[in-house]
Amino acid sequence: MTSVDTRVSAAREPSPTRGWLAVLAVTLGIFALMTSELLPVGLLTPIGSALDVSEGTASLMVTVPGLVAAVSAPLVTVATGHIDRRLVLAVLIGLVGAANLASAFATSFAIVLTARFLIGISVGGFWSLAGSIALRLVPEKHVSRATAVIFGGVETASVLGVPTGTFIGDLSGWRTAFAAVGVLGLVSLTCMVCLMPKLPAEHTIGFADVPKVFKGNAGIRAGIAMTFLVVTGHFVAYTFVRPILQDDGVADSMIGTLLLAFGLAGICGNFIAGALVAKRLRQTVVGISVVLTLAMMLLVSVGNSALTAGAVLVLWGLGYGAVPVTFQTWILDAAPDATEAASSLYVSTFNLSIAFGALFGGLAVDRLTVTSVLWFGAALAAVTLLVVGAARRGGSPHAPSHLG
Incomplete structure (x- = not known):
């Protein structure tokens, strides 16, 4: 949504095919991130029972990443202002994959909350940087459509991530649901590394x-x-x-x-x-x-x-x-x-x-x-x-x- 990359060089016209593949990689990443943030909504009861906490306490799994993401959105954007955007996005999505896998194997609620803290950092930073990445991935005439696709990752995760995670949790347990999202994060990381071009930082906000x-x-x-x-x-x-x-x-x-x-x-x-x-x-x-x-x-x-x-x-x-x-x-x-x-x-x-x-x-x-x-x-x-x-x-x- 917020980006440090606001201009496309007039001398460069991105390849449409590779650009769209990169857009899809970013969309998959933001879908994985937002699904991670909201995943506990459909699983509060089984997680609370397994880790011996109330449903109200279990809701901290949603509260913690939300609070952290609110702070990390501007902080990550400013702090990484001079770093290649592909590298920043790859690190953030990789962190989400690792944090979800840690939650899947957690033996206490404290470990889960620590993992949720890391997810909050990734959500805020990634979402802030990804929104106008399309400006540098596709030709100018395709920018609005590509941006809509990337935002579609946020919206689709918001409305489908919870029910899908709930289905997986009901079928195989809540740990399997976290593991599945963790694997999705690592798949997203692989796609970004392979499909996205280098994107040197061009402009930052203060x-x-x-x-x-x-x-x-x-x-x-x-x-x-x-x-x-x-x-x-x-x-x-x-x-x-x-x-x-x-x-x-x-x-x-x-x-x-x-x-x-x-x-x-x-x-x-x-x-x-x-x-x-x-x-x-x-x-x-x-x-x-x-x-x-x-x-x-x-x-x-x-x-x-x-x-x-x-x-x-x-x-x-x-x-x-x-x-x-x-x-x-x-x-x-x-x-x-x-x-x-x-x-x-x-x-x-x-x-x-x-x-x-x-x-x-x-x-x-x-x-x-x-x-x-x-x-x-x-x-x-x-x-x-x-x-x-x-x-x-x-x-x-x-x-x-x-x-x-």
């Missing part, structure tokens, strides 16, 4: 650029606020979707199927939002807020069988699948002349929201009830509507250009 774009741009502030509310609200509840469904009497054997339905709906939501945001960005944000609020309220207030829970999760998946592309578009439209700093801020906020959502949800589950997280999540998603309204009234000259 630490001062990030707060500067936030303070001076009302559109960015609105986008960051909405991202925080929606993503935090989602993960407050979604981190505990497995115990929520279990409390409703849904059989363990059906949970993986229901999460797969969520993921497939999310893919559809991503494409629907992608078709709308160019001309209807503000309306798409409103739609996301309404759909997420409604889905969480339905899941807590309706007596759910596997069928009704599946229908609600499809609605939820449609809403959340639209989130990454919609808010990424808002942020980039709000700061067309400072995309690096704005994107770095967005990556930090997104991951911080994942961490806060899982942490706050864990506290609510341990102190209140499992279903309480659905009410909290719905409330945060609903508050987003107020921010959208305030952004319209603000009328900042820096507001997004596609507000519709």
Whole structure:
């Protein structure tokens, strides 16, 4: 998303075939990274049981990498500013592979959390650098399409990584699920080393650029606020979707199927939002807020069988699948002349929201009830509507250009 590589040399026209292979390698890497970050969501109960911790404590497996990624996004971008981008990305994806394999063989929860800390470093750094790598991999006329493919790795992992990991965990145990993602990380490393060209650093951002774009741009502030509310609200509840469904009497054997339905709906939501945001960005944000609020309220207030829970999760998946592309578009439209700093801020906020959502949800589950997280999540998603309204009234000259 944030990149230190912002210009393509006019004298160089990348090979389309090799460039696209490199794009696919980066996409596979970001899919592996984001799947790693969210993998515990569908496996909290078995991991907690195996390592003798509560579900609230087990949610730290989501909180820790989210917090670390929020910090590492700008830090890694600035600290590695003069290092070949291929080398940096390869090291980060290799670290994720090793950390997941360590989790698969962990004998204590402390070891798992240490591995999750390392994953957080990789997620923040890799995501920040990978977004505009397409500028240097493919010819200029293909850049927008290649960038969409790379972002698709984030979105696909968000909506399919959890159900796939849950399926593997249900079939062969949670350790197998971690091992599978670890192997995927190492495969991604191999693809990057073999398929990506050398990418010497060309431009860096400074630490001062990030707060500067936030303070001076009302559109960015609105986008960051909405991202925080929606993503935090989602993960407050979604981190505990497995115990929520279990409390409703849904059989363990059906949970993986229901999460797969969520993921497939999310893919559809991503494409629907992608078709709308160019001309209807503000309306798409409103739609996301309404759909997420409604889905969480339905899941807590309706007596759910596997069928009704599946229908609600499809609605939820449609809403959340639209989130990454919609808010990424808002942020980039709000700061067309400072995309690096704005994107770095967005990556930090997104991951911080994942961490806060899982942490706050864990506290609510341990102190209140499992279903309480659905009410909290719905409330945060609903508050987003107020921010959208305030952004319209603000009328900042820096507001997004596609507000519709």
